[in-house]
Amino acid sequence: MFRFILSRLLYLVPTFFGITLVTFTFPRLLKGDPVLLMAGERGVSPERHAELTAQLGLDKNIVVQYFDFIGRLFQGDFGNSLVTKKPVLSEFLTLFPATVELGLVAILIAILVGVPIGVLAAIKRGSWFDQVSMSAALVGFSMPIFWWGLLLIIFFSGTLGWTPVSGRISLMYFFPDVTGFMLIDSLISGQKGAFLSTVHHLILPSVVLATIPLAVIARQTRSAMLEVLGEDYVRTARAKGMPARRVIGVHALRNAMIPVVTTIGLQIGVLLAGAILTETIFSWPGIGKWMIESISRRDYPSVQSGLLLMAGIVMLVNLLVDLTYGLINPRIRK
DSSP, rough: HHHHHHHHHHHHHHHHHHHHHHHHHHHTSSSSSSHHHHHHGOOOOOOHHHHHHHHHHTSSOHHHHHHHHHHEEEEEEEEOOOTTTHHHHHHHHHHHHHHHHHHHHHHHHHHHHHHHHHHHHHHHSSSSHHHHHHHHHHHHHOOOOOHHHHIIIOOOIISSSSSSSSSSTTOOOOOOOOSSSSSHHHHHHTTHHHHHHHHHHHHHHHHHHHHHHHHHHHHHHHHHHHHHHHHHHHHHHHHTTOOOEEEHIIIIHHHHHHHHHHHHHHHHHHHHHHHHHHHHHHTOOOOHHHHHHHHHOOHHHHHHHHHHHHHHHHHHHHHHHHHHHHHHHHGGGG
């Protein structure tokens, strides 16, 4: 097990440096001068432009800039935003709870809906339920998030008026930001209706974000269940006269969940990618919306450090999934 963990950790080293190279290069491929964008409509003299360029280190060779970036990372310095002048890490940690809250609710919806659908589709293989549910999963997987989000806003917010269009809570509520998680803060605030308002605002964006993971989990669960249902131990359990519920729930589902758990872990990256569009559509004050704004402002430190931190979270989750999978299935440690 120690060698298995060590091998997984060693894989992270080249991955980390590859990610730093991508996150450093990507913002510099964007057109526009960050110094001129900082100056805005006021403009800046050539002398002042050269001075600011030197202060930001943008006058150095691109290779030197990269190694300066790496050196600061190892010191825990993710840089300061060119726009707000605040540390990027501080801004990231302030906005990250909103993204985590949205992502957790979305993955819960995906699991609680996707797994039962996949199980029932496998049990009723070839039935109308199997065909309809898997067709819907394929459509959900193929559906662009921005189109799906706008469609739900038009129907549920515009036509029916059931849900808010944007934000995390109604403007009529105000309370201290204790944890950063609006569901928790609104609940402990004691203000009547605050928690329900938070849930109300969370429904549409979480459903939109959960659509693709739900489709993937449902299809993976069905595939894994079909494979397990054909195993000898399942047929033996049925031959012994065990109740169908026990055969499915204890013998089949427990073994089928191993690849499903891996799939759920891999969906974290999908959630973070989807959060960028979802938060922009619903004006959700999280990391995704912050990244879009940083890209439009050519805020190099915010873009490159934000991408690096998000990639680091995905790497960490995938590492935990690998380790969990190794504990569940000892054969992969070899």
